Amino acid sequence: MAVQAQPVTDASPSPWTAVARAVALLTAVVSVLLTAFAWPSVRSSMHDVPIAVAGPAPAVRQLSVALDERLPDAFDITEVADTATAEQLIRNRDVYGAIDVSSGAPQVILASAGSAAVAQTLNGIATALSQAQSQGVSSPSGVRDLVPLPADDPRGAGLAAAALPLVMGGLLAAFLLTRLVLGATRRVVGALAFAVTGGLAVGGILQFWLGSLTGSYWANTGAVALTIAATSLSILGLEALLGSAGLGLGAAIMMLLGNPLSGTATAPEMLPGWSGTLGQLLPPGASGGLLRSTAFFDGHGATHSVIVLATWLTLGILLCLAGGMLRRRPAADRVTTTGQPAQATV
Structure with a gap:
């Protein structure tokens, strides 16, 4: 006569070491996730962002030095002679934007479609240039978005x-x-x-x-x-x-x-x-x-x-x-x- 084994209803609880290992693993996982997603955002800053500066060589050199003093290592500056060359660099995605001093008063040329964050920084530079110019005899600087984001999604x-x-x-x-x-x-x-x-x-x-x-x-x-x-x-x-x-x-x-x-x-x-x-x-x-x-x-x-x-x-x-x-x-x-x-x- 076969005897049917009784099912085990009460399993032995796991040892406390298993609980400790699970907690340690979960802690490591959440730490890695936080580091992976938060670290790039928290440590985000401008460094070696390519932009162009257009205009006569003396004015371009003076502005490049001023930018480096104001925001050290923030920009990788390409110096060009005229506005058309700067605009072509922007359209080719060689630079994110440009500061044009070829007409006397500085003008900031943006490409917000390339990066809204960089465009915001260049907007801040335009504001600073405008304030500086307004105290002198030159007219305030302007801002022109050469490659804007769509009107339906202006923040990208x-x-x-x-x-x-x-x-x-x-x-x-x-x-x-x-x-x-x-x-x-x-x-x-x-x-x-x-x-x-x-x-x-x-x-x-x-x-x-x-x-x-x-x-x-x-x-x-x-x-x-x-x-x-x-x-x-x-x-x-x-x-x-x-x-x-x-x-x-x-x-x-x-x-x-x-x-x-x-x-x-x-x-x-x-x-x-x-x-x-x-x-x-x-x-x-x-x-x-x-x-x-x-x-x-x-x-x-x-x-x-x-x-x-x-x-x-x-x-x-x-x-x-x-x-x-x-x-x-x-x-x-x-x-x-x-x-x-x-x-x-x-």
Whole structure:
């Protein structure tokens, strides 16, 4: 006669050391999250922000020295001879703005679409110059926004807010595809298809509903699609090679490094130390720069961002294919040793 075992109703409580480990882990996680998201904002400042100063050489040199004394190391100044050259540098995204002294009274030329934060700083300089000029015989300085933000989103809030959803979209795509789709090739195709549909949807919302983007809808859609593809495929590739640990590593790279260091809300040059440069080498940072170029600057200044995103996309595809080959090899070994066919998906 079989005796049925009684189910265990009272499990032994965990040891206090397990509680201590859990608390320590949670403390470390929240500290890392706070550091990742708060440190770039708290330590944000102007350093080596590229601007132009236009006008006669003596006046340009005098103003450059005055700016360096007032805001040490804040600007990387390009000295040009005339207003047209300064405006061309702004439109090409070589500089964020310019101070023009070619007509006598200084005029500040902005490109708020390039960075609202830098434009605000240059506005402050214009106010200081105006106050100084008003005490002399020259007329006060003026401000001209050469490349303004859209009237429907004058603070650029939509573009800044889009950075996190794009990262989350790529991460969610990688997570769902690894859970719902078998085969490296099918996952790559799924990620690329989602990049297209997601680009169409996000580009349409930002441009036609929120009014946060101008320019060519198709160029903006392409920028969003390239971002989603680069993010999702790079994480898929890490998962194909490292398993679940790859998903975690990819999420950490995109969420804890890429998003806070993207500089989309301010400017990469305003982030502390080396973080702005690092952020532009990751998909979230490259995405912000590319969207600004396609939406407001007719594609000027997009080359670096396209190269970065294309590199991540290509790397992701190669990792996916390499991971698929590694997974098929054990299946082939089992066929050799057991003589039984093993199914492998591609």
